[in-house]
Amino acid sequence: MLKWLIAAVIVIPLLEFYGFVTVGEHIGAGKTILLTFVTSIIGMAMMKFEGRKVLQDAKLQMNSGQIPGRTLLDGLCIFAGGILLMIPGFFTDIVGFTLIFPLTRPLYRYFLLRWIEKKMKNGSITFYRK
Template structure:
């Protein structure tokens, strides 16, 4: 059973918004150019995700070798992973959000929200950290 109160509405709202965006853009560009644009943005986004993901891995390895905990770098990795997932989904709204998650200049906005969410979950006991 899925308990997240936002998941079910998102399963209906996101496709509706993406369909509306597709219809709107295709009314200006035409359907073939709109499909080409969707494929192009997905390819560019996946390439960005790959590049930024490698950079985050290198940064986290370097921080661990220096004896530091790569906390911020791990949050960047989560943002890049989720952004890449959104870039794979077809649609303009998910592509825009995915690009902003993958792009290094806009990623700190999401990182701050993610950090506050994790802190809130840890304080109320719904997020548990396990160590080996």
């Protein structure tokens, strides 16, 4: 886990710097900075809207006696996407938007469910009932 964190801390800023330089060469520095702010604002608005929808769905499911498992995973994806959209950069914005956008979110949810299932099978994650 520590190896992945160190790799991310090194690779992501380099990737984002490359993105800024490439976009800046094509459209100019001022427009690049403006584009970064605009994507962050749009992303925050999407996160707020989608987050409210997920909270409403979770409340409805709990009120009807269902466990909102997939809905909570959607909420986790929206939260992670919002964090990525707050980080300045184009590559993190792309991943952040795909995490928030309802049509692409199921792809992330599928891999997240597989990861949780794998962790439960090998005993890394356990659940206790009261």
